[in-house]
Amino acid sequence: MKFGMFYPVAVASEADLGKGLWGLDRDRYDRTIEELREQAICADETGWTSMMFAEHHFEIEGYHVTPNPLLLNVYLAQHTKRLRQGQMGLVLPNWNPLRLAEDIAMADHLTGGRLDIGLSRGYQPRSVGVMGQHYHANAAGTGRADVEAVNRKIVEEWFEVMRRSWTEDLWDYQGEFISVPPKGLEWKHPISARLKAGVDGDILTQIATVPKPKQLPHPPLFTTLTQSPETLNWSARIGSSVVSLAANLDIIRWVFQTYVSTRPPNTAASSVSANIPKAAAWCCAATLPSAAPTKRRWRRRVKDRRSGRTGSANSVFFEALRMKGQEGPVPKTFEQMVKSGFQIVGTPDEVGEEIQRLKESLDVEYIIFIMYGGITEHRRMLESIRLFGEKVIPKFADAKVAETKRADHEVPAAGG
Numbered sequence: 001m002k003f004g005m006f007y008p009v010a011v012a013s014e015a016d017l018g019k020g021l022w023g024l025d026r027d028r029y030d031r032t033i034e035e036l037r038e039q040a041i042c043a044d045e046t047g048w049t050s051m052m053f054a055e056h057h058f059e060i061e062g063y064h065v066t067p068n069p070l071l072l073n074v075y076l077a078q079h080t081k082r083l084r085q086g087q088m089g090l091v092l093p094n095w096n097p098l099r100l101a102e103d104i105a106m107a108d109h110l111t112g113g114r115l116d117i118g119l120s121r122g123y124q125p126r127s128v129g130v131m132g133q134h135y136h137a138n139a140a141g142t143g144r145a146d147v148e149a150v151n152r153k154i155v156e157e158w159f160e161v162m163r164r165s166w167t168e169d170l171w172d173y174q175g176e177f178i179s180v181p182p183k184g185l186e187w188k189h190p191i192s193a194r195l196k197a198g199v200d201g202d203i204l205t206q207i208a209t210v211p212k213p214k215q216l217p218h219p220p221l222f223t224t225l226t227q228s229p230e231t232l233n234w235s236a237r238i239g240s241s242v243v244s245l246a247a248n249l250d251i252i253r254w255v256f257q258t259y260v261s262t263r264p265p266n267t268a269a270s271s272v273s274a275n276i277p278k279a280a281a282w283c284c285a286a287t288l289p290s291a292a293p294t295k296r297r298w299r300r301r302v303k304d305r306r307s308g309r310t311g312s313a314n315s316v317f318f319e320a321l322r323m324k325g326q327e328g329p330v331p332k333t334f335e336q337m338v339k340s341g342f343q344i345v346g347t348p349d350e351v352g353e354e355i356q357r358l359k360e361s362l363d364v365e366y367i368i369f370i371m372y373g374g375i376t377e378h379r380r381m382l383e384s385i386r387l388f389g390e391k392v393i394p395k396f397a398d399a400k401v402a403e404t405k406r407a408d409h410e411v412p413a414a415g416g
Contacts, residue, residue, distance in 0.1 A: 001359065001396040002366040003388070004050035005043060006088045006279065009036065010374030012062045017375065022062030029065060035378045036072070037079050042382050044080035046389020047397065050116060051076065052086040052222075052368065055094070057127040062374075070107045077111035085111050088224055088243065088368070089118025093151060094131035097158035098180065098209060101165035105213045113214040118222045119240060121155050121231070135177050153177070156234060163238070165209035166218040170198045172206045181207050222277070229258065236262035243277045243368055248322055248340070252278065252362055277366035278358060280344055344369075348391035355396065 011032045012022040022028055040051055053072055056064035066072060073085035090100065108115040121140035122128040128139040128151070137154050138147045157175045164171045173180045187204040191197075198206030213219055221240035225231045235242045236259045244255050256276050318330045321340040330336060337343035344354045358364045373381060 001355070001364070002049040002277075003047075003393055003396075004052060004084075004086075004277070004366065004368040005048060005371045005385075006052045006054070006368050007036070007066075007371050007373050008054045008056075008064045009066045010063050010372060011065045012374060013377065014375050017062060020062070021060045023060040023065050025062070028062070032065070032374050033072075033075075035381070036373060037076060038378070039373065039381055039385055040076040040080050040083060042385045043389065044083040046386055047393040048083060048385070048389055049366070050084040050086055050368070052088040052116070052118060054088055055091045055120070055122075055127075056124065057094070057131060070103055073115060074107050074110045077114055082114075084114045084116055086116030086222065087118035087120075089120035089222065091120045091122035091128060091131075092155045092158040093122055093128050093135065093137035095158070097161040097178065098165060100158075101162040102209055102211075104162070104219065105166065105209070105211050108213040108215055108219050109211060115213075115215070115219045116222060117219045118224065119155070119159065119235075120224060121151050152230065159238060163218070166213050168208075170206040170208050172198075181205070224279070232258050233262045235259075239263075241277055241366075243279050245279050245342075246321075249361060251322075252276070256362070276364075277368050278362070278364050279368050279370060280342055348387060351388070352392045352395050355392070359396070 009032060010017060011025065011028040012020070016022060043051060053066045053069035054064055055066060055069050057067050059065050059067075069087040069090070073087070076083075077085050090104075092100070104115070104117060122132075123139050123141045125139045125142070128137055132138070132154070135150075135154055137151055140148060140151050142148065154177055157177055161173055161175070161178065161180060164173060171180075181198075181204045185204045186202050187199055188202045189199070192199045193201075198204060198208065221235075221238065222243055223231060223235040223240045224243045224245070225235070232242060232255060242255060242259060244252055246252050246255065259276060318332050318336070321336055321342050322330050323340050334343070338345065344351055346354070355367065358367070371381070
């Protein structure tokens, strides 16, 4: 099995959040980056698979200060040896797709081919509505059919531009929102003409984005969703793994079955379960009393989400936690998260038993745990990461994987 960590990075503690504009605090951000570096090294040394970050903009309140997760990926890759780096995800309407394709290709080389790519439609109007204004884009989950349609069309068109950037040499594309290259663009360069570099006379007719990614044909893709059939079908068509937030086992089975029926015909059946990672929140401590502070922090987090402080799409998130037979509005409580199985709390043995249950009931091969760096104090984060890595991960790793991990760390990690 694989185990990843997804970080919505806060720059203030549980006690401070909601009481100041902490996103403006330079010293807090410096401290947060240093703590993330230490946590990444700890995860790298203890067998974790990946570390992923959200993309959020204008988070002046301090809850999610990661406007460019790719830069953070590159930085942390320099201090680790085997830990993969990714995002959950890059909000496509916020970007120029050509620039994003180039940045991803560069980051793939700079991380040594340890980059994963998370694709997101974006759910925060403050972010997407500002960053995507040139294309009249806004956030997903608004409930407005016209807004949803534009958002989805931009995401799908942007990815097609990115795919061509990574996999084709010289190419052109005419879409609803972008033309590559624009018609009639002059490029009077004798060397380009002599090398036939996409020039016809003095007119640019094709382009080539460089560099190409280190991984072939491009870094692995991940898409986050709750229960959106359109996003699920699109993800299966492009070969993107789907990270399910759902806690209802019937919903997860539906996700699996829909993915199987929509996936490209050359996808091996045995690989499909690996393409449905399960997202969950967690708390792993040596004893149950030791887990109490983290549980309190999660209760605070749920309270903030419910009150709208985090700017999250409340109904979408909690709808993913609906249990079988549960009717009416889903309670927006920490208790709902625990009962639904989304929140896994306990000692290493208890957490391991819950993971084994998921593995047996759903054939889960990849679990991505939601971590709250900054909200949970650094010492406890390190303790949980190391405890899970040393006591739980070995129960789900074969001998070959364990031997590889030991060999990887005969030399201390760079920057440690």
